[in-house]
Every structure is written in structure tokens, then in C-alpha cells.
Amino acid sequence: MGDDRGGARTPINIVRDYLPADSAKAAALWLCERLGTRPEDIGWKGGEQANSDGARDALTAQTASASERKRIRATPFVYRDPSLIPPREWVYGRHLIRRFLSTTVAPGAVGKSSLVLVEAIAMVTGRALLGVMPVRCMRVWYVNLEDPLEETERRVAAICLHYGIDARELEGRLFLDSGRTAEIIIATRQRDGVKIAEPVIEDVIASMAENEIDHLAIDPFVSSHRVTENANDEIDIVAKAWNRVAEAGNASIELVHHVRKGQAGQGEYTVDDGRGAGALLAAARSARVLNLMSKDQAEKAGLPTNRGFFRVDNGKANLAPPPDKSDWFQLVSVSLGNGPPNFYDCGDQVAVVKPWEWPDPFEGVGTDELRDAQAEVAGCTAAGARFRLNLQSPEWVGIPIARALKLNHEDKAHRSKINRMLKVWIETGMFAVVQGKDAKGNNRDFVEVGKHASDAGE
Incomplete structure (x- = not known):
């Protein structure tokens, strides 16, 4: 025996x-x-x-x-030199990490699929297409569970055209599949509860091992399961199953997720606004959210429209940096040139994500312009005027500054530019904030000239 x-x-x-x-x-x-x-x-x-x-x-x-199962035992802690602990294996920036889940949450038609694909191609080619340098050339598997394969191929072609990439660089390292021809449903809800599709998981892990996949993107997450979307216990099972795939496949996994329906027009989204239960967010190592640029932001940036511009923030919006410090992107249209002969414009137009930077407030503004602004404020102050820090005030200090710089203080883009410059000038001592009382005896913040530009060695 x-x-x-x-x-x-x-x-x-x-x-x-x-x-x-x-x-x-x-x-x-x-x-x-x-x-x-x-x-x-x-x-x-x-x-x-x-x-x-x-x-x-x-x-x-x-x-x-x-x-059938390994006995559960408490494992004693054994200290080891911190320098000997393996570092986290970041795959792309600080969002994708090997053996963990990450999520990208966004409303429809913002650009999340294009963003994920451009990042995939950046990883495959080892290029900083969006400003993030991959650690090396990698092997990426992108699975779109909604669109036909041809649509993904159009997006890849447009990305290559826009960024000047020879498509042959992708062969053997980029893998594309569609849920229309090969579903990947790893869990279903049955009468006796949630059942994990172990054969599907085994196939995915085996394919990842066979092709040495570094990163797998599932777009969208909701199409990878058939469980109750609002049930935390059921989504937790699905999320843990994907975590198991990441662990066994030794790869990072991105789950692209939609926001809840009916959220439009209710302000900006956070990662907590993902559809269904919050168990997916809890299981993710990193989560980010996409938000369209607002009309007000577009006006402040001096753009004719807000369409095609979006911001990406990691974590909750209340911890995100201000708009001018966030990561911004723009969707640009790329023609594939696949229309009938002599009808070039009849071909497909495909949106591609590219980086976009908030306008530099100091573009075209140097030391001479600073001196002009200081002279204007000082002259008015000498004549008895007092200027407020609050840009909503009719006595805002930005009004004489705009006059000196030949800007229109009533234009939102110009007001934004002046306000951002003023913050820097106050931080560097070029202007000073002083406490005072207004005509009604209320305490207010007023602005005066600080160190003159010439005195500061500018």
C-alpha cells in the first residue's frame, strides 16, 4: 500500500x-x-x-x-535582504505589471481601444509612441471580443501609417484575435452558481506560453464572461480567474471596461464608475479612467472644439493632477487609401491616438514681456489702482497684464494663459500677494509687483 x-x-x-x-x-x-x-x-x-x-x-x-488539494499551512516569515527581493516587473509605464491585472475604464467612442492598441504596438516595437518607453520589444496578444478581426487590422494599419512603422516589425510579436471567430468566455452562471471554464483558461494559458506572450489585452471585459454583472461575488470569481491566467501565463493583463450606462452628462468619470460590481476594480493592480475634454477646457486651451481630445488619469479623479498636468491625447483621422481606384477619399478613415500637450502658457512670453507686465501693474498701482488675485473680480490683476501683453482678458484661452503665468510669477517672486481690505472692509488678496525682472537677473 x-x-x-x-x-x-x-x-x-x-x-x-x-x-x-x-x-x-x-x-x-x-x-x-x-x-x-x-x-x-x-x-x-x-x-x-x-x-x-x-x-x-x-x-x-x-x-x-x-x-486533491494541498493542505493549508501557515508559512513562517523568513527575513531576507531587501536588495535580494525581485523588483516588480513593470511591462509598460506604471500601469501594466507582469502577473497582475490592470483595467482601463471609459465611456464609448472616447478612444480606449485605439489607446490600448497604440500601446500594444509601442510594446511590440520598443518605441515610445505615446511618451512611455517600453523596457524592451515584447510580444503582445490583443483580443477584441466585439469587433471583427478586419476592424482591428484597420486600426493596426492606421497606427503603422501614422507613426511610420513598417508592419513587418510586428510580425511574430503582435497577435490579434476576434471574439466573433473564437470566443473567450472564462465563466458562466449556471443554476448551481458560477462555473469557471477551465478548458478555456487552459487554452489561453497554453497559447500564452507557446507564443511567449508578455501582455494580453481583453477588450472588453464584459464579453469575457456570462455572469451577473452587478454581483460582486460573481465578478470576483471572474476577476480572480483572470488573475490566475496572468500568474500562470507570467504576463500582464489589461481588461478594457465600459462605464455604467446613464452616467453621461454627470461630470467626469472615475475608476469607480466602471460597469457592474466593484470587485473588478478591487482585483486590479492598476486602474485608469479616460475622460473627454470639456468644452470649457477646450476654450481655455484655445481649441476650436473639444472633440477628439481626452485625458487619462490613474486612480480616482480627486487624486488626479490638474488638467494642464494630466496625460492628454488626441484622436486623429488616418486614411487607409483602400478606396476604389481614382476614389482615394472613399477609403476607410480610422482614428489613431497620439499624444497631446496642454499649450505652454509661456510660449512667446519672455523677460521683456514680464517687464512690460510689471511696468503696467506698477504704473496703475502708483496711480491709486488696486488689483485682486481672484480672476472673477472686475479688479483682477490679469486685466492690466493682458493689456501689456496685447491679450484679450475676456477670451477664455487668454485668461487661462495669464492665470497660469501669474501663478509661476508669484511662485518666483515676480509678483507678490498681499492682504488688504476692499471698499466694504472685507479681507481680500491683492497683487503687487514683487522683484523686478531686471533685479532678479532675468
């Missing part, structure tokens, strides 16, 4: 490994006691093993369920 049977571990082997059993006999008796079975019933007489394969198989069958 204690024989290894050609290398296969029996219940006896397991008991001897994990419990103080000196012999196969002691282990067998321990098992019989725990199972409530007499030794005689399974072919044992007087504690000796009967010469019966059937007896051995009977005990094995009765203890199979106990041997």
Missing part, C-alpha cells in the same frame, strides 16, 4: 509526508480512523495488508477527495 506505483503518489505517501507516520502501516491505520472504516473492510487483517489490489484501490478512492 505504501508502494509508489510507478511514481504516482498514493494517500499513504501523502500521509507519511505530512504527518508523523513511521510506516505505511501506521499511515493506513491513521487513514482508516479518520475515514471511519475498519481495516478488515478494505482487506486488512490484524493490521497486515491483504494481498488485494481491490483493497488498495478502495482506500485510494475513499481518500481521493482529501488528497
